[in-house]
Amino acid sequence: xxxxxxxxxxxxxxxxxxxxxxxxxxxxxxxxxxxxxxxxxxxxxxxxxxxxxxxxxxxxxxxxxxxxxxxxxxxxxxxxxxxxxxxxxxxxxxxxxxxxxxxxxxxxxxxxxxxxxxxxxxxxxxxxxxxxxxxxxxxxxxxxxxxxxxxxxxxxxxxxxxxxxxxxxxxxxxxxxxxxxxxxxxxxxxxxxxxxxxxxxxxxxxxxxxx
Numbered sequence: 637x638x639x640x641x642x643x644x645x646x647x648x649x650x651x652x653x654x655x656x657x658x659x660x661x662x663x664x665x666x667x668x669x670x671x672x673x674x675x676x677x678x679x680x681x682x683x684x685x686x687x688x689x690x691x692x693x694x695x696x697x698x699x700x701x702x703x704x705x706x707x708x709x710x711x712x713x714x715x716x717x718x719x720x721x722x723x724x725x726x727x728x729x730x731x732x733x734x735x736x737x738x739x740x741x742x743x744x745x746x747x748x749x750x751x752x753x754x755x756x757x758x759x760x761x762x763x764x765x766x767x768x769x770x771x772x773x774x775x776x777x778x779x780x781x782x783x784x785x786x787x788x789x790x791x792x793x794x795x796x797x798x799x800x801x802x803x804x805x806x807x808x809x810x811x812x813x814x815x816x817x818x819x820x821x822x823x824x825x826x827x828x829x830x831x832x833x834x835x836x837x838x839x840x841x842x843x844x845x846x847x
Contacts, residue, residue, distance in 0.1 A: 640820060641681055643827040648675040650834035660841030669726045670789040673719045673796075674830075684712050697752035707751070711744040713763060717770030718743075720800065723793055724777040764808040771801035788837070792830045799826025 651671030657663035691705035692698070698706045718740035722733035743766060747754065754762065774797045778790070802822035 640823055640827065641678060643824065643831060644674070644678040644681065647827055647831050647834065648678060650831065650838060651675070653838055654834060660838055662841050664788070666727075666787065667789045669723050670792055673723045673793075676719055677716065680712055680716055684709055687712070697755060703751070707744070707748040710747055711740075714740055714744050714747075714766065717767045717800070720793070720797055721770050721773050721777075724774040724797075727790055727793055728777045728781045761808060764804045767804045768801060768808065771797050771804070788833070792833060795826050795829050795833075799823050 648671065651667065651674040653659050654664045655667040655671040687705055687709050691702060692709070693702055697703075718736055721739075722736040725731050725733045725736060747759070747762065751759075774793070778794060799822045803819035806818035806822065
């Protein structure tokens with residue numbers, strides 16, 4: 637199992653511990669949106685891996701059932717940057733995120749229509765650009781709330797978004813297939829910082845628990 641996946645799973649678990657007060661006896665209901673996207677990340681990764689192993693052959697371009705599976709995989713891939721924007725809308729703006737879902741469906745549908753004209757390296761570059769734009773939107777939403785008192789889940793979302801942005805710069809300007817060291821390091825650093833933060837909060841609340 638890849639270390640990044642393990643980090644993602646532990647982040648999700650600790651996110652729900654904080655959101656529900658399982659160990660801390662102090663619920664953080666405001667933390668639920670972040671716990672939700674932390675949970676979606678390992679689910680998203682496992683779903684894509686299963687889909688690729690079962691349905692996607694080595695021969696490209698895809699057609700028939702394989703093409704349908706490929707476009708589902710695309711939609712899953714794009715759901716992660718969409719989840720970051722949706723969380724920013726809920727966490728910073730306190731508004732429903734359904735317009736983000738509409739944008740996600742429109743983007744995934746557009747890429748499906750453009751296939752196989754848009755594929756291989758061009759498609760990987762497109763993924764990186766979409767993800768970078770999503771990170772920029774998250775940062776823009778956060779700046780719109782600049783000057784307000786930020787709370788824990790907001791800082792954690794920005795940490796994750798920063799790691800995603802750095803990783804996609806590596807994908808965009810490096811070799812999109814082989815040069816993943818910088819990208820994986822960026823992801824691992826951001827996930828690790830959020831994990832340490834969540835663990836520290838749980839320990840702090842555990843020490844203060846009532847007898």
